[in-house]
Amino acid sequence: MVVKIDDVARLAGVSKTTVSRVLNNRGYLSDTTIKKVHDAMESLNYQPNAVARQLFKKETKLVGLIFPTVDNPFFGQLVAELEKRLFDSGFKVLIGNSMNDPEKEETYLKELISNQVDGLIVGAQNRDISEYHTSNLPVVSIDRNMNEDIPVISSDNYQGGKLATELLINSGAKHIINTNGPVNLKTPANRRTQAYADVMASHNMVPHTYVIDFNWDINKKERIINEMFKEYPEMDGIFVTNDMDAALVWRTAVKLGYKIPQDLKIVGYDGANSTRVLLPELTTIEQPIDEIAQVAVKTLIDRIQGKEIPAEQILPVKVWKGQSV
Amino acid sequence: MVVKIDDVARLAGVSKTTVSRVLNNRGYLSDTTIKKVHDAMESLNYQPNAVARQLFKKETKLVGLIFPTVDNPFFGQLVAELEKRLFDSGFKVLIGNSMNDPEKEETYLKELISNQVDGLIVGAQNRDISEYHTSNLPVVSIDRNMNEDIPVISSDNYQGGKLATELLINSGAKHIINTNGPVNLKTPANRRTQAYADVMASHNMVPHTYVIDFNWDINKKERIINEMFKEYPEMDGIFVTNDMDAALVWRTAVKLGYKIPQDLKIVGYDGANSTRVLLPELTTIEQPIDEIAQVAVKTLIDRIQGKEIPAEQILPVKVWKGQSV
Numbered sequence: 001m002v003v004k005i006d007d008v009a010r011l012a013g014v015s016k017t018t019v020s021r022v023l024n025n026r027g028y029l030s031d032t033t034i035k036k037v038h039d040a041m042e043s044l045n046y047q048p049n050a051v052a053r054q055l056f057k058k059e060t061k062l063v064g065l066i067f068p069t070v071d072n073p074f075f076g077q078l079v080a081e082l083e084k085r086l087f088d089s090g091f092k093v094l095i096g097n098s099m100n101d102p103e104k105e106e107t108y109l110k111e112l113i114s115n116q117v118d119g120l121i122v123g124a125q126n127r128d129i130s131e132y133h134t135s136n137l138p139v140v141s142i143d144r145n146m147n148e149d150i151p152v153i154s155s156d157n158y159q160g161g162k163l164a165t166e167l168l169i170n171s172g173a174k175h176i177i178n179t180n181g182p183v184n185l186k187t188p189a190n191r192r193t194q195a196y197a198d199v200m201a202s203h204n205m206v207p208h209t210y211v212i213d214f215n216w217d218i219n220k221k222e223r224i225i226n227e228m229f230k231e232y233p234e235m236d237g238i239f240v241t242n243d244m245d246a247a248l249v250w251r252t253a254v255k256l257g258y259k260i261p262q263d264l265k266i267v268g269y270d271g272a273n274s275t276r277v278l279l280p281e282l283t284t285i286e287q288p289i290d291e292i293a294q295v296a297v298k299t300l301i302d303r304i305q306g307k308e309i310p311a312e313q314i315l316p317v318k319v320w321k322g323q324s325v
Numbered sequence: 326m327v328v329k330i331d332d333v334a335r336l337a338g339v340s341k342t343t344v345s346r347v348l349n350n351r352g353y354l355s356d357t358t359i360k361k362v363h364d365a366m367e368s369l370n371y372q373p374n375a376v377a378r379q380l381f382k383k384e385t386k387l388v389g390l391i392f393p394t395v396d397n398p399f400f401g402q403l404v405a406e407l408e409k410r411l412f413d414s415g416f417k418v419l420i421g422n423s424m425n426d427p428e429k430e431e432t433y434l435k436e437l438i439s440n441q442v443d444g445l446i447v448g449a450q451n452r453d454i455s456e457y458h459t460s461n462l463p464v465v466s467i468d469r470n471m472n473e474d475i476p477v478i479s480s481d482n483y484q485g486g487k488l489a490t491e492l493l494i495n496s497g498a499k500h501i502i503n504t505n506g507p508v509n510l511k512t513p514a515n516r517r518t519q520a521y522a523d524v525m526a527s528h529n530m531v532p533h534t535y536v537i538d539f540n541w542d543i544n545k546k547e548r549i550i551n552e553m554f555k556e557y558p559e560m561d562g563i564f565v566t567n568d569m570d571a572a573l574v575w576r577t578a579v580k581l582g583y584k585i586p587q588d589l590k591i592v593g594y595d596g597a598n599s600t601r602v603l604l605p606e607l608t609t610i611e612q613p614i615d616e617i618a619q620v621a622v623k624t625l626i627d628r629i630q631g632k633e634i635p636a637e638q639i640l641p642v643k644v645w646k647g648q649s650v
Contacts, residue, residue, distance in 0.1 A: 069405045070395040070401045070404050070405045070408075071398075071401050071402040071404075071405035071406070071597075071598055071599065072401065072599065073396075073398070073401075073599055073603075076395045076396050076397065076398075076401035077396040079395050079396075079420075080394045080395045080396035080422050081396070083395075083420060083421070083422050084422065087421070087429070092419055092421075092436060092437075093419065093420055093421075094417055094418065094419055094420075095404075095408060095418055095419075095420050096408070096412070096417075096418075097405050097408050097409060104412070111417060112417075218598075218602065243603075244599065244602055244603070247602050247603050248602060251602075251605065272396075273396055273543075274396065274397065274398055274569065274599070274603075275603060277543065277569055277572050277573060277576075278398075278568075278569070278572050278599075278600060278603035278604040279603040279604060280576065
């Protein structure tokens, strides 16, 4: 017997329209309704027909982007590149800067779903948001582990962390510190710290990772960085998980009388366009930002079209040689 | 006699619906239709009632932003701040990065109008786009003169240019160059160059303005900057119209063996957050970016609500003291 949408509606005790709204993620739906419909589909092993779905579905040609903030060289370039490629593929772009605010991210998400976007690309820095799980909207993530249904695009974080740490060790640093965001934030970027720890261990050095939360304001970051210098006076090398923080470490070090790279060697991460214009002296691990955008847009479009897509795509990094190592 | 929408429709020879679409700027309308309706309204001296308009109008709570690119510290911060304030006022944000491409800007504009945004905030770097004139959509401009109906928000460009040039003269520079975008781009930012010329003249110095187009890629900019150094070997001071270009001038100067500020004094313009973290040594004229965003959003909302708004709002600048002067 072929299971039909009527069967699902009957078992779930809702209308056919409601089932199609759940399938196509349109309009307001309570969590209870979504669950009832999903449960019914599961127990009947209902496989929505792609063509049938397409008939129901009103394409909006809108894609939502949720990132921490475009006031940052990395996310600014990434969002600009995503927008350019989505425009070329016929999509308009809704943006939401969710920085520092899981509630804001949740609001965006609800609104974007109700605005009937065709899909989402997200790379926010907040913790787990339940809406991503209950929605069946096509979502692609950049550098964030959400759930196993949501594909992740990222730079080769492990290789980046390895390259950074080896650069510091090979240039003679003996007391190397690493900074990273909070460890309970589920992001492949944590592999940078893992690689740092592994390389340190293989050289019989003790790893120390200092937490600098991306969402902190600049004053708080500066205070924490000052504390770090007090806590590790022997520090002569540091691998900082993003270039803005690396710049802050550099400024603080200079104020404290350090000479870069003689007294302290610094490696950053990201290598965005404007960073390389404004602070080309910073040695950093360059993410392939334009390629990440390209792969993310392609993956989202494939997902919208119901194609098979890889769960994870990792893109190669390279070293930008400045003068800070 | 009170003129009604029926009278306008009759005289224009169109339906009532078409008149309300022109009034509320909804759906596709040919230039001819818009003109016929406007002419009829004018000859009847028809005053659309705000409450009546509200009844027709379907608010979308969407605002479109058209800026050159968020891959730039100034526009990245500006768009982030606009988005934050629009979110707080209940609006979602559609973005378009129009850089280098008047056609793209035109496409955005058509699409945004057909997507029924409630309003637009624009600060693109392209030439005149005719759609802004035929549409009666609420529009606010940042640093761009469009037509007399569209209010402009900008920093005090004249005062900024004056402060920059005086800084250079007072620190002993004798041969001071200025850079700016193409003069035929209608932007209040040209007042920076006017102020530079005025201050130079009042000191009996000859002004030279070098054109660096914002839309050029970095290689072209570097080539032009290299030419500038060849053409003006006596240059010992420069007022660059944005900080990214100022950074390029600085890098080029250092490669050519100049010492900053001993051999060449540099003043930039913008003073965005990330520039001040990555290159705090650059002395620059700081625009009040957050305040510009705040005033632009307030002005747009006032305009959407049909309130009287000033044609131009100029916000004060200040000097960021780096080490390049």
